[in-house]
Each structure stands twice: as structure tokens, then as C-alpha cells.
Amino acid sequence: MHSSEANMLPHLISVQTLYEHLDHPQILILDVPCRPESYTQGHIPNAIYLDPQALLAGTGDAPQKLPSVEALSRLFSQLGLTRDTHVIACDDEGGGWAGRLLWTLEVIGHTRWSYVNGGTCAWKAAHLPTETQTRQPQISDYQAQILRPELIMTQEELRQRLNDPDLVIWDARSPEEYQGLKVNAARAGHIPGAVNYEWTRAMDQDQALQIRGFAEILCELAPLGIQADKEIVTHCQTHHRSGFTWLVGYLLGFNIRAYDGSWKEWGNHPRLPIECP
The missing domain is CATH 3.40.250.10 (Rhodanese-like domain)
Structure with missing residues (x-):
């Protein structure tokens, strides 16, 4: 597969499509489970765990709001995000936390992403292989900016x-x-x-x-x-x-x-x- 093919994936993909692209080097699978144990008990191969609380500011009168650009830069650097990365988002609840992640990516202008329809629930329902090991990301230097404040x-x-x-x-x-x-x-x-x-x-x-x-x-x-x-x-x-x-x-x-x-x-x-x- 050519290096650009990962970035040609549509915003909504099936679990089968993800299965066919699992090992592509430009893909970063982020699992944002509502229940942390759903990741440790079995997740999509190569998926990196993302604590959903990291998507929230966590402080102030409205801790549920978008984190600062400094916090977002640290978070996405720790996750290994680059400008060329195609993010695959999934969760264990049908799309709540995955959607919050994808909204955040759009706000900072990162448009290379896909949502796995049904997330890990659909993956397991399709009897596709899972793993229990915790995957460690390759640290990057991602500098976030609020490029789409209109969202x-x-x-x-x-x-x-x-x-x-x-x-x-x-x-x-x-x-x-x-x-x-x-x-x-x-x-x-x-x-x-x-x-x-x-x-x-x-x-x-x-x-x-x-x-x-x-x-x-x-x-x-x-x-x-x-x-x-x-x-x-x-x-x-x-x-x-x-x-x-x-x-x-x-x-x-x-x-x-x-x-x-x-x-x-x-x-x-x-x-x-x-x-x-």
C-alpha cells in the first residue's frame, strides 16, 4: 500500500476496513474507552490507550472545556501524533469519547481521521482479533493550535x-x-x-x-x-x-x-x- 493511502480513508470506516489497514505506518489508532478495563481486557491490535479525561481541561469553573493549547500539545506529542498521521478513533460506548477526540482534532486543524463505526463493540462482534498488551506510542513533537475556533x-x-x-x-x-x-x-x-x-x-x-x-x-x-x-x-x-x-x-x-x-x-x-x- 502506498504511504498516502491511509490519508485517503473516509471519515467513517467499517471494522473490516480498519482490519485491512492495521499495520499501515501512518495510522495511529486511539482507543478512548469509557471503562479503562475494556482496553486491558481486549482491544483492537496496535491501539493506544487514551484516557478520556485528557480531552478535558480538568481545572477551573468549567473543567469539561477544551484544554489549553499547551496541554493539547503535550497530549498529542505523548500520543505520537504528527501532521501526516491518520488518526483512527474508537471507544467502547458507540462514539461519545471518540467523537470528543475527533472534534478536538478538527478544532486544531487535524483533518486526517476516521471513526471506526461501532468502535470496539463492533470489532468484537465481528470476531476480529484483539490483544491485551498495552501499546506504547512513539513520542513526537506536536504543536497544537486552535485553527478552527468556529467549531x-x-x-x-x-x-x-x-x-x-x-x-x-x-x-x-x-x-x-x-x-x-x-x-x-x-x-x-x-x-x-x-x-x-x-x-x-x-x-x-x-x-x-x-x-x-x-x-x-x-x-x-x-x-x-x-x-x-x-x-x-x-x-x-x-x-x-x-x-x-x-x-x-x-x-x-x-x-x-x-x-x-x-x-x-x-x-x-x-x-x-x-x-x-
């Missing part, structure tokens, strides 16, 4: 645009959280005008958590106003679940951004408007 929605901008008819707020939390029946912040409810489509609805529970057919998803999103002719911002509690909804929207060709402050920031702010049926 980040700030609290200030969102507050100013609450009545913008061209903006759709996609709340990826559960209906119970959206309706204020389950409280994970100082206040319950949702951002005014937001529409609710829980992240797991875009997964096929009978097909190893792979993304459902695009046509089906589009038919369900359209009545909510989530469609290609709108600007969309997605969020959840900490921009973990909405990592997946951002990814789905991106793959559908939407103009989609993410509010990484999410409900943890909005719901804990005493003066921001909320709706609670």
Missing part, C-alpha cells in the same frame, strides 16, 4: 443568539435531564429553545452500536429543525455524549458546532435563562 460555541455567543432563527440547539442529554426530571447541575431543565434528541437514538443497538442509517436519522432530526440549512450547536452535560452527536452531524454534512461548556456550565450559572416544563 466552538461559547456561553456568551450562545446567550446572545438564543432567539436566532437560524441557530438550532441540539441537546443530546436524556429526556429526563432535558425535562428537568433528572438534575445534574444547580438548576434543572434546558437551554431556551433547545430541542432534544438523545445521543443513543442515533446508534443501532442491534448492530453493535454502529451509527444507524443516515436516511433514518435525517428523517428523525428534520421535524426538530436539525437540518442542513441551519447552523447547529450540540451539547450535553460535559460535551462527552455530544461528542457523538457532533460527529453524526459532521458526517451528515451539517454546519455543526459544539458548546463544550454544556449544561454543567449553563445549568450552574445563576443568571442564565432556562426552560423547565
Whole structure:
């Protein structure tokens, strides 16, 4: 295989496609499991473990936000990322943490990536080989920059645009959280005008958590106003679940951004408007 072939992979690939490219030198497989033991108990060969908490700032009033460029430079250098690397992202939950990783890569302008449809769940369901050894990355010197800040929605901008008819707020939390029946912040409810489509609805529970057919998803999103002719911002509690909804929207060709402050920031702010049926 020619050296450029890895970078010709589409953004969404099957486990079989990954299996055929496992040993390509330009591929970096990053496993971002929700449960660390799922990596140690058996993961995709050559995959490097990435602690999902490393994708969060971890400090300040909104620790769920994007880390600093210095922290991102350290992280991706430790993972062995280079400008020519094609990142393959997977996780054990259908795409939440993998999506957060891929959103982060897009924010820093690294567009060479693929999501393995269904992640390690689909890989194991296909009875493909796994390994239990911890893979060590080859350290690089990666200097991250925020090259696509437009993919980040700030609290200030969102507050100013609450009545913008061209903006759709996609709340990826559960209906119970959206309706204020389950409280994970100082206040319950949702951002005014937001529409609710829980992240797991875009997964096929009978097909190893792979993304459902695009046509089906589009038919369900359209009545909510989530469609290609709108600007969309997605969020959840900490921009973990909405990592997946951002990814789905991106793959559908939407103009989609993410509010990484999410409900943890909005719901804990005493003066921001909320709706609670």
C-alpha cells in the first residue's frame, strides 16, 4: 500500500476496513474507552490507550472545556501524533469519547481521521482479533493550535443568539435531564429553545452500536429543525455524549458546532435563562 493511502480513508470506516489497514505506518489508532478495563481486557491490535479525561481541561469553573493549547500539545506529542498521521478513533460506548477526540482534532486543524463505526463493540462482534498488551506510542513533537475556533460555541455567543432563527440547539442529554426530571447541575431543565434528541437514538443497538442509517436519522432530526440549512450547536452535560452527536452531524454534512461548556456550565450559572416544563 502506498504511504498516502491511509490519508485517503473516509471519515467513517467499517471494522473490516480498519482490519485491512492495521499495520499501515501512518495510522495511529486511539482507543478512548469509557471503562479503562475494556482496553486491558481486549482491544483492537496496535491501539493506544487514551484516557478520556485528557480531552478535558480538568481545572477551573468549567473543567469539561477544551484544554489549553499547551496541554493539547503535550497530549498529542505523548500520543505520537504528527501532521501526516491518520488518526483512527474508537471507544467502547458507540462514539461519545471518540467523537470528543475527533472534534478536538478538527478544532486544531487535524483533518486526517476516521471513526471506526461501532468502535470496539463492533470489532468484537465481528470476531476480529484483539490483544491485551498495552501499546506504547512513539513520542513526537506536536504543536497544537486552535485553527478552527468556529467549531466552538461559547456561553456568551450562545446567550446572545438564543432567539436566532437560524441557530438550532441540539441537546443530546436524556429526556429526563432535558425535562428537568433528572438534575445534574444547580438548576434543572434546558437551554431556551433547545430541542432534544438523545445521543443513543442515533446508534443501532442491534448492530453493535454502529451509527444507524443516515436516511433514518435525517428523517428523525428534520421535524426538530436539525437540518442542513441551519447552523447547529450540540451539547450535553460535559460535551462527552455530544461528542457523538457532533460527529453524526459532521458526517451528515451539517454546519455543526459544539458548546463544550454544556449544561454543567449553563445549568450552574445563576443568571442564565432556562426552560423547565
